[in-house]
Amino acid sequence: TQLLNNSLKIFNKNRQKKIVVSILLKLRKIASLLNQDEVALNYLQSAMGVAKSGEVKIEFIIKIQYYLGKWFYKSEKFDEALSHFNIIVNFLEKEETIPDKDEFLGMAYLYLGLINLKQDKLAQSKNYFKKAFQLGNSSIKVKLNYHLKRAKNYKSKDNLSQAQKSLRTGIEAVGLDYDEKKNAPILFDLVLELAEFYIHHRVDSKKALYLMKKIEKRLYLNLKEISGIRRAIRWNLLMCDYFDILANDSNNSTHYYKQSQILINQLKKIG
Numbered sequence: 001t002q003l004l005n006n007s008l009k010i011f012n013k014n015r016q017k018k019i020v021v022s023i024l025l026k027l028r029k030i031a032s033l034l035n036q037d038e039v040a041l042n043y044l045q046s047a048m049g050v051a052k053s054g055e056v057k058i059e060f061i062i063k064i065q066y067y068l069g070k071w072f073y074k075s076e077k078f079d080e081a082l083s084h085f086n087i088i089v090n091f092l093e094k095e096e097t098i099p100d101k102d103e104f105l106g107m108a109y110l111y112l113g114l115i116n117l118k119q120d121k122l123a124q125s126k127n128y129f130k131k132a133f134q135l136g137n138s139s140i141k142v143k144l145n146y147h148l149k150r151a152k153n154y155k156s157k158d159n160l161s162q163a164q165k166s167l168r169t170g171i172e173a174v175g176l177d178y179d180e181k182k183n184a185p186i187l188f189d190l191v192l193e194l195a196e197f198y199i200h201h202r203v204d205s206k207k208a209l210y211l212m213k214k215i216e217k218r219l220y221l222n223l224k225e226i227s228g229i230r231r232a233i234r235w236n237l238l239m240c241d242y243f244d245i246l247a248n249d250s251n252n253s254t255h256y257y258k259q260s261q262i263l264i265n266q267l268k269k270i271g
Contacts, residue, residue: 017055021047025060028067033226034270037071044068058095062088062104069111078115085112106135106142114149136173143173144186151193160201167194176214184218188231191215195238205246212239229267236260 024047031040044067051061069084088108092101113128129150136143147170154163170190178187191211198208212235219235222228236259243253 017050017053018057018060020050021056021060021064024050025063025067037075041068041071044071058091059099062091062098066104066107069108073111073115078118081111082115085115100139102135103139103141106132106139107145109135110142110146110149114153117153140174140180140183141186144170144183144190146170147173148186148190148193151190155193160197164194164197164202167197176211179218185222185227185231188215188219192231192234192238199238199241199245203246205242208242208246212242223263226267226270229263229270233260233263233267236263 024043028040028043028047031037031043044064048061048064048068050056051064065084065087069081069088072078072081072084085108088104089112092098092105092108095101098104109128109132113125113132116122116125116128129146132142132146136146147166151163151166151170154160154166167190171187171194174183174187176187176191178184191214195208195211198204198211216235219228219232223232236256239256240253240260243249243256247253
């Protein structure tokens with residue numbers, strides 16, 4: 001972070017706006033991973049200020065709008081989030097040449113669907129979800145996130161059968177062995193959610209253990225990243241619950257609990 005901040009001062013001084021925006025977005029990512037939400041927002045607002053002054057490619061502006069929309073959605077400031085996602089939609093629906101157009105447009109539709117659902121605007125929500133689902137055919141990120149976020153929404157409303165269906169559909173869309181680096185973490189989240197379902201809700205010990213073992217090795221290959229450590233913590237805590245609740249094996253349950261605590265301490269040192 002310090003190295004990036006030093007670079008930022010140099011490039012800002014020399015008015016190299018594209019590089020300044022790129023560095024600010026990297027700093028935003030670091031702050032987000034460390035749960036420094038207000039710091040992340042400051043970086044995004046600074047990036048938008050630089051981008052608005054010109055000489056910055058439109059794809060950078062789309063990224064900033066997208067991250068701002070996500071930030072306000074997470075903070076439950078839905079009107080502000082709507083504003084940013086609508087800007088993306090209004091521009092990208094008319095534009096053909098933006099890199100990752102389907103990804104950003106599909107994710108914007110997905111968040112607009114979720115926001116309208118929270119605001120009980122069911123017709124609008126259904127329309128946005130339909131558009132996001134269609135763009136999932138050309139963007140794996142959109143496809144996997146569609147099923148993950150819909151499942152979490154169903155779960156929050158205790159509609160467990162629909163949550164399970166959405167999770168299974170998301171996993172089946174790419175298969176359990178899918179390992180493309182960019183989007184595999186979304187698959188891991190789908191698997192962890194479904195495994196939790198089989199451990200805590202509709203008990204099925206065989207399915208739960210099968211799912212957990214299918215992603216174990218790949219999860220442990222990502223311990224150099226904060227997000228990877230967090231997933232490994234959740235995996236170990238779920239394994240702890242599996243052996244405690246389903247297998248009645250206190251030794252293994254204790255083992256996985258201890259592993260989770262080691263990872264939690266590792267995360268604290270980073271943060």
